[in-house]
Amino acid sequence: MWRPPERIEHPPRPGRWPDAQEAAASLLFQPVALGPLALAQRTWVPAMVPWRASPEGFVTPRVLAWYERLARGRPGAIVVEATGIRDVPSGPLLRIGHDRFVPGLAELAATVRRASEGQTRLLIQVIDFLAIRRRPTPEKFFLSHLAVTDRHRQALGARDWPEEAVRRRLLEMPAAEAEAVLDERERETLRMGYRERVTDMHLPHVRDLPRVLPGLFAEAARRAREAGFDGVELHYAHAYTMASFLSARNDRPDGYGGPPGNRVRLPLEVHARVRERVGRDFAVGCRFLAEECIPGGGTVEDAAWFAARFAEAGMDFLSTSRGGRFEDAAQPKPGAAAYPYTGPSGYECMPQFISDARGPYGRNLDPTARIRAGLRGAGHTTPVIVAGGIHGFEQAESILRRGEADLVALARQALADPDWFLKVRLGRGDTVRVCAYTNYCEGLDQMHKAVTCRLWDRQALDEPGAMLTEDGRRRLVAPAWTP
Ligand SMILES: Cc1cc2nc3c(=O)[nH]c(=O)nc-3n(C[C@H](O)[C@H](O)[C@H](O)COP(=O)(O)O)c2cc1C
Numbered sequence: 001m002w003r004p005p006e007r008i009e010h011p012p013r014p015g016r017w018p019d020a021q022e023a024a025a026s027l028l029f030q031p032v033a034l035g036p037l038a039l040a041q042r043t044w045v046p047a048m049v050p051w052r053a054s055p056e057g058f059v060t061p062r063v064l065a066w067y068e069r070l071a072r073g074r075p076g077a078i079v080v081e082a083t084g085i086r087d088v089p090s091g092p093l094l095r096i097g098h099d100r101f102v103p104g105l106a107e108l109a110a111t112v113r114r115a116s117e118g119q120t121r122l123l124i125q126v127i128d129f130l131a132i133r134r135r136p137t138p139e140k141f142f143l144s145h146l147a148v149t150d151r152h153r154q155a156l157g158a159r160d161w162p163e164e165a166v167r168r169r170l171l172e173m174p175a176a177e178a179e180a181v182l183d184e185r186e187r188e189t190l191r192m193g194y195r196e197r198v199t200d201m202h203l204p205h206v207r208d209l210p211r212v213l214p215g216l217f218a219e220a221a222r223r224a225r226e227a228g229f230d231g232v233e234l235h236y237a238h239a240y241t242m243a244s245f246l247s248a249r250n251d252r253p254d255g256y257g258g259p260p261g262n263r264v265r266l267p268l269e270v271h272a273r274v275r276e277r278v279g280r281d282f283a284v285g286c287r288f289l290a291e292e293c294i295p296g297g298g299t300v301e302d303a304a305w306f307a308a309r310f311a312e313a314g315m316d317f318l319s320t321s322r323g324g325r326f327e328d329a330a331q332p333k334p335g336a337a338a339y340p341y342t343g344p345s346g347y348e349c350m351p352q353f354i355s356d357a358r359g360p361y362g363r364n365l366d367p368t369a370r371i372r373a374g375l376r377g378a379g380h381t382t383p384v385i386v387a388g389g390i391h392g393f394e395q396a397e398s399i400l401r402r403g404e405a406d407l408v409a410l411a412r413q414a415l416a417d418p419d420w421f422l423k424v425r426l427g428r429g430d431t432v433r434v435c436a437y438t439n440y441c442e443g444l445d446q447m448h449k450a451v452t453c454r455l456w457d458r459q460a461l462d463e464p465g466a467m468l469t470e471d472g473r474r475r476l477v478a479p480a481w482t483p
């Protein structure tokens, strides 16, 4: 993973913990409404993919155990990991693209309700993404993937050569010379692996996205409602389809790209169709980027403008993230796929403790505060949720007191200690296992391996009933804590 060149170490500083009385009086532990949804406290576990679904995308006992463990800490809300809305094989990513997924998801919703004793609300993040392929070896690329055209023949001065001879010649040439024969997209495919973009208008299924996606998202939301979830979070962030429509780099010529009004059109159409399908008494909001954090990418001004449109449209909450784009991802090894959290924008999304002078904690606070101020200035009361390096009570409380956000989201800190919420509320903050922000968990995510935390995954492996990874070397959920 990319890290700022300054390499300044910022160990986490959770600060002072409150006693139970101070916690009870804090804003953090006051109720809040997200449209129709009442949360008991202003804490939120944002979506995190833990890679525990079955290869077909079903809820497994491991998925249930993961969310049950999170629910025991009783945060205000948990957002279930990014879940695919299409009925297509997606590896071990959780899916909601067909009614056959509903029973498993219903069990998940019931599990969280039971484990939190009804204290935690459950939402699910619904996602669409485009195709991405592994980086090919030069042999694979030149001998089979490349579509040989007259442009290549011309560049090689080999007008009459059969295709096979062109392929062989390109493979045998010095790499720099062969790359010079390729166009920009072909070069990218060779270096990074093939990746579809929302601007690939020559691909019929990409051209059709505005026609197809509203219905797919609406059906996914309907299933979430049937399964007993309290709401859906439309995934409009990071490297995926909807964020790429919002992106300042989206120049689709069909009215869905170019100026911000065009780029926000599909996200609004998706929301409208979802709302029509699930009604007003089911929470619908989105996660989107406060800043894209790539050259030529969307700024906080764009995000503030989008937020106002989302609020006008009647979204029940807005959750901000930042970065996590493919455009600046590191080159994968041959045989591996590019991962959108490996470049500078990936660092902004999940900053680790080795950082620059600003440090990894609260990098999204200023932009989120600006987005929220814009909303409030325009008379919108839509709650705003912020994430990024939040691990201390004083830090969380001051974000709320300063009005930078209405709820605080803890991702890695909840992974490190799912009981953070309960411990802080009971005045037992001194027992919190503070996240070290080393990104060991994120490294596992990148390899699509079961995500665990280094602070607990080797502890008490012989505990009766402890669920372990296949190799028996890591436990899959944090050890139990009893107040
Ligand atoms: C293992 C892992 C998986 C994640 N998966 C998702 C995801 O499915 N959807 C999403 O919007 N963000 C995802 N994120 C990003 C987090 O929700 C969060 O925005 C980010 O980690 C920064 O918050 P933190 O500093 O509290 O960890 C993931 C993060 C981690 C560490």
Ligand code: SF4
Residues within 6 Å of the ligand: 412, 413, 415, 416, 434, 435, 436, 437, 438, 439, 440, 441, 442, 452, 453, 454, 455
């Ligand atoms: S592995 Fe644990 S301590 Fe390290 S960053 Fe992830 S959650 Fe935090």
